Amino acid sequence: MNTHSALPPAGLVQPTPPTLDAAEAEAVAFDGFGVRGVAHALGSHQDRNFLLRTESGRLLLKVANPGTTAEELEAQSAAAARVADVTGIRAPLSRPRQDGSTVHTFHEGGRPDGRTLNARLLEYVDGTPLAGAGHLSRPNTRAIGSLAAQVDIALAELDHPGLERVHQWDLRRAPQVLDALLPFVRDAALRGRLLVAAESAWAHVQRVESRLPVQPIHGDLTDDNLVSDDPAGRRPDGVIDFGDLNRSWRVAEPAITVSSLLHHAGGGIQTALPALAAYAAASPLSHDEAEALWPLVVLRGAVLIASAHHVLATDPGNGYAAENLTHETAIFERATALPLEVATALVIDATGHERPLLVMPEAGPLIPALAPADIAVLDFSASSEALAGGVWLDAEAETRIAVEALASGARATLTRFAEPRLTRSRPLDPAEPENAVLGVELTFAAPQQLVAPWPGVADVSPDGVELRGGGLLLRLEGAEAVVDPGTAVEAGDPVGVADGALALRVQRADATTVWATRPALVAAWRALVADPTDLLLGRAPSPTAAPADELLRRRDRAFARVQEHYFDEPPVIVRGWKQYLIDADARVYLDVLNNVSAIGHAHPRVASAVGRQLRTLNTNSRFNYPAVVEFSERLSALLPDELDSVFLVNSGSEAVELALRLARAATDREDVLTMREAYHGWTGLADAVSTSLADNPHALSTRPGWVHTVDAPNSYRGTHRGADAGAYALDAVAEVHRLAAEGTPVGAVIAETFYGNAGGIPLPDGYLASVYAAVRAHGGVTIADEVQVGYGRLGQWFWGFEQQEVVPDIVAVAKAMGNGHPLGAVITSRAIAERFRTQGYFFSSAGGSPVSCVVGLTVLDVLRDERLQENAATVGAHLARRLRELGDRHPLVGAVHGSGLYLGLEFVRDREALEPATEETRAICERLRELGVIVQPTSDRQCVLKIKPPLCLTIADADAFVERLDEVLTSGW
Numbered sequence: 001m002n003t004h005s006a007l008p009p010a011g012l013v014q015p016t017p018p019t020l021d022a023a024e025a026e027a028v029a030f031d032g033f034g035v036r037g038v039a040h041a042l043g044s045h046q047d048r049n050f051l052l053r054t055e056s057g058r059l060l061l062k063v064a065n066p067g068t069t070a071e072e073l074e075a076q077s078a079a080a081a082r083v084a085d086v087t088g089i090r091a092p093l094s095r096p097r098q099d100g101s102t103v104h105t106f107h108e109g110g111r112p113d114g115r116t117l118n119a120r121l122l123e124y125v126d127g128t129p130l131a132g133a134g135h136l137s138r139p140n141t142r143a144i145g146s147l148a149a150q151v152d153i154a155l156a157e158l159d160h161p162g163l164e165r166v167h168q169w170d171l172r173r174a175p176q177v178l179d180a181l182l183p184f185v186r187d188a189a190l191r192g193r194l195l196v197a198a199e200s201a202w203a204h205v206q207r208v209e210s211r212l213p214v215q216p217i218h219g220d221l222t223d224d225n226l227v228s229d230d231p232a233g234r235r236p237d238g239v240i241d242f243g244d245l246n247r248s249w250r251v252a253e254p255a256i257t258v259s260s261l262l263h264h265a266g267g268g269i270q271t272a273l274p275a276l277a278a279y280a281a282a283s284p285l286s287h288d289e290a291e292a293l294w295p296l297v298v299l300r301g302a303v304l305i306a307s308a309h310h311v312l313a314t315d316p317g318n319g320y321a322a323e324n325l326t327h328e329t330a331i332f333e334r335a336t337a338l339p340l341e342v343a344t345a346l347v348i349d350a351t352g353h354e355r356p357l358l359v360m361p362e363a364g365p366l367i368p369a370l371a372p373a374d375i376a377v378l379d380f381s382a383s384s385e386a387l388a389g390g391v392w393l394d395a396e397a398e399t400r401i402a403v404e405a406l407a408s409g410a411r412a413t414l415t416r417f418a419e420p421r422l423t424r425s426r427p428l429d430p431a432e433p434e435n436a437v438l439g440v441e442l443t444f445a446a447p448q449q450l451v452a453p454w455p456g457v458a459d460v461s462p463d464g465v466e467l468r469g470g471g472l473l474l475r476l477e478g479a480e481a482v483v484d485p486g487t488a489v490e491a492g493d494p495v496g497v498a499d500g501a502l503a504l505r506v507q508r509a510d511a512t513t514v515w516a517t518r519p520a521l522v523a524a525w526r527a528l529v530a531d532p533t534d535l536l537l538g539r540a541p542s543p544t545a546a547p548a549d550e551l552l553r554r555r556d557r558a559f560a561r562v563q564e565h566y567f568d569e570p571p572v573i574v575r576g577w578k579q580y581l582i583d584a585d586a587r588v589y590l591d592v593l594n595n596v597s598a599i600g601h602a603h604p605r606v607a608s609a610v611g612r613q614l615r616t617l618n619t620n621s622r623f624n625y626p627a628v629v630e631f632s633e634r635l636s637a638l639l640p641d642e643l644d645s646v647f648l649v650n651s652g653s654e655a656v657e658l659a660l661r662l663a664r665a666a667t668d669r670e671d672v673l674t675m676r677e678a679y680h681g682w683t684g685l686a687d688a689v690s691t692s693l694a695d696n697p698h699a700l701s702t703r704p705g706w707v708h709t710v711d712a713p714n715s716y717r718g719t720h721r722g723a724d725a726g727a728y729a730l731d732a733v734a735e736v737h738r739l740a741a742e743g744t745p746v747g748a749v750i751a752e753t754f755y756g757n758a759g760g761i762p763l764p765d766g767y768l769a770s771v772y773a774a775v776r777a778h779g780g781v782t783i784a785d786e787v788q789v790g791y792g793r794l795g796q797w798f799w800g801f802e803q804q805e806v807v808p809d810i811v812a813v814a815k816a817m818g819n820g821h822p823l824g825a826v827i828t829s830r831a832i833a834e835r836f837r838t839q840g841y842f843f844s845s846a847g848g849s850p851v852s853c854v855v856g857l858t859v860l861d862v863l864r865d866e867r868l869q870e871n872a873a874t875v876g877a878h879l880a881r882r883l884r885e886l887g888d889r890h891p892l893v894g895a896v897h898g899s900g901l902y903l904g905l906e907f908v909r910d911r912e913a914l915e916p917a918t919e920e921t922r923a924i925c926e927r928l929r930e931l932g933v934i935v936q937p938t939s940d941r942q943c944v945l946k947i948k949p950p951l952c953l954t955i956a957d958a959d960a961f962v963e964r965l966d967e968v969l970t971s972g973w
Contacts, residue, residue: 160216277352458483
């Protein structure tokens with residue numbers, strides 16, 4: 001960089017690596033340490049490493065670069081021992097020689113004139129390196145930061161003469177290293193970019209370098225040197241290769257660690273921030289260190305690329321360096337993706353300090369002729385009433401809404417500064433939308449004069465008018481200038497005229513900014529951009545919505561925690577539309593989970609019908625009104641003729657509860673037969689017959705004596721599999737007969753008609769026919785739980801019991817009936833319904849209310865008119881086929897269960913043993929959420945993706961889901 005020559009390049013550029021083959025390595029291990037073994041070469045940037053297999057296990061022979069002294073290697077041995085002793089983190093402990101030293105010195109090639117080389121024999125640290133381009137989850141990223149802090153805390157008290165060294169990986173020497181190595185970068189454009197970025201970064205570091213603490217650091221705590229012994233994830237628990245150990249700035253450690261995270265799938269500064277936050281939580285960083293951290297990341301990226309080019313020029317056969325250059329280039333590109341000020345603001349916030357904020361000076365109005373009351377503030381947020389009914393998908397929505405506001409009498413319209421705009425988001429985008437505008441936009445009913453809000457120099461730009469003053473740049477895009485270029489103006493002097501539309505932004509005069517960014521970056525961009533709203537309204541902007549983490553804390557304080565939420569860091573969902581969910585940042589998610597909203601979120605026909613009915617009448621079903629009659633008739637008509645009596649309730653749990661009470665009244669018996677791994681609800685009786693361990697780990701051991709269970713008829717992983725699955729029916733029938741013989745005949749059998757809670761697995765053919773017949777032979781009745789599966793979700797069948805070719809005595813249904821409105825039903829025969837009168841009368845305040853009945857009728861209309869059952873069959877078949885194709889490439893895919901849009905994708909660690917991939921499934925769901933897909937695990941083993949989307953899912957949606965899932969299975973989770 002030609003401006004920093006306090007230290008000469010000598011000592012900063014390592015010599016070429018040692019030259020020795022496996023046979024020579026075996027000789028070094030025996031001569032130096034008395035150990036025999038078979039050596040296998042491993043990759044290295046500047047050393048030579050060999051895996052040594054011995055009779056007692058594996059060791060690592062590390063032959064250091066000739067530029068590394070024996071004293072420095074002894075320091076590395078001491079550092080590894082200290083880290084292991086103080087923290088318990090696994091580290092490569094050195095095998096001592098007979099004289100107690102850990103270093104064996106020899107001559108390269110065995111020649112007296114060969115270069116002097118030093119070797120150590122290290123304990124091999126088992127585990128999988130975190131290296132490669134695979135995705136790193138947020139928990140694992142946090143674990144990496146925490147581990148780095150533990151290592152630095154342990155090394156802080158280490159004292160050894162070998163720590164005082166000069167080498168190229170000490171970021172304090174970055175300018176000199178780059179002066180020496182940049183000439184080896186032959187690509188002039190790349191060399192220029194590296195130089196410009198490095199000079200800017202170093203200038204930022206120089207501002208605080210005198211205040212940066214110095215201590216011993218590992219110096220290379222990167223993904224290459226962190227290993228995990230966790231078979232299910234990538235949680236680091238071991239550190240290897242202390243070869244870059246030295247005394248340096250403490251903050252260089254997290255900077256180096258974070259740089260190595262950037263090249264991973266989906267990597268960037270935002271994905272690296274959890275590591276910084278975790279590091280700072282364990283070992284707090286000063287504000288000066290936070291200021292220096294991201295510039296050091298940029299310098300690290302530049303040195304990595306320059307060093308790789310140097311190695312390839314001097315050691316052309318170094319495949320390790322050539323392979324690493326790809327991800328080292330990605331590190332630099334992602335490190336420089338944001339201006340240093342913005343990246344630093346993110347770091348400052350993540351490390352617990354107050355972010356910088358650009359503010360405007362005292363200012364007058366920009367448009368004196370407009371009073372705040374003349375200006376209509378537009379709402380393009382995810383919860384805006386103006387965007388209901390899918391209006392946000394219209395490319396001209398913003399313009400049309402502004403025109404409507406002007407037509408209603410406003411003299412101007414104004415957008416909100418940095419508001420995440422739903423109008424700028426689109427479905428099926430795997431990335432967070434850049435929908436937060438770092439400025440405001442106005443439209444006018446008539447031309448308006450613009451004046452300088454503060455003193456400065458007015459200029460004319462290709463886009464309009466600019467005003468520079470007080471270190472700020474005011475940009476008035478779309479304005480026509482009324483001053484000559486370079487005119488000095490005072491506050492209140494005219495500078496331009498706006499006619500039609502104006503885009504307005506305020507930024508630091510020397511900064512390069514963007515017009516729109518991701519919502520998560522807005523606060524950081526405020527270091528360079530100010531909110532100009534005061535220039536128009538004369539008041540502070542309206543407060544923004546509560547952040548997601550604050551809302552979650554409030555939820556935990558007021559909302560009983562046993563009511564769990566999806567995802568570790570759940571988004572704040574504020575809107576739904578069709579098969580999409582939208583969060584407060586206006587990010588659009590594909591909803592693959594929500595079987596409650598069967599006909600799609602916020603269906604306009606349902607909303608209209610509910611609003612109309614609420615304005616007309618809503619009361620209880622003991623009054624006589626048309627809707628309850630019509631809905632009961634329509635519902636009964638969808639079932640076999642003998643099921644002609646309808647009860648209306650509020651939920652699936654209530655429907656199951658009532659179904660069981662009907663069975664008791666009909667048979668005068670309490671005993672019930674149910675299947676294991678089933679969930680039927682949370683009310684008293686419904687919970688009693690629920691056996692899912694995922695919902696209640698103590699389910700089987702706490703069932704009352706009148707509940708009798710049989711094996712889950714799981715043809716994929718149960719007792720009877722594949723062609724032998726028919727044996728489940730024989731076992732269940734035998735249990736029915738056994739109970740009758742012992743004097744406790746069951747009064748009812750209750751079963752999901754398609755095994756949903758276990759993952760969308762169909763019951764074996766003929767299963768319910770056999771079980772129903774056995775129960776009825778002993779005077780019992782049969783209950784079909786259609787709460788999840790009913791209403792056409794299976795595609796081929798409207799009801800699950802149709803797939804089994806049976807007719808139950810009682811049907812319980814809910815979920816899809818109300819499309820999110822609390823509505824459930826029980827349908828049975830007239831005889832069973834009348835028998836229930838012996839238990840007293842039945843009444844539900846909201847079940848069967850006019851509003852509920854209108855909702856139910858509208859849902860049935862939409863199912864019919866939009867042919868959603870047919871859509872479930874078509875799209876479901878396509879989706880199932882695409883999911884099965886994933887199994888050809890990804891061994892984790894065990895099976896695809898289900899029918900229509902009632903599917904389950906089961907993940908296993910071994911397709912023979914069927915070991916459930918529980919942790920992987922949970923992590924996959926978290927990663928899919930990051931890519932814009934909402935899905936969750938199901939089954940007692942929580943290893944099945946529950947795929948039950950709104951029935952309006954399209955082929956394009958299905959393909960997008962599979963593509964996102966393929967990406968996760970390929971790049972990791």
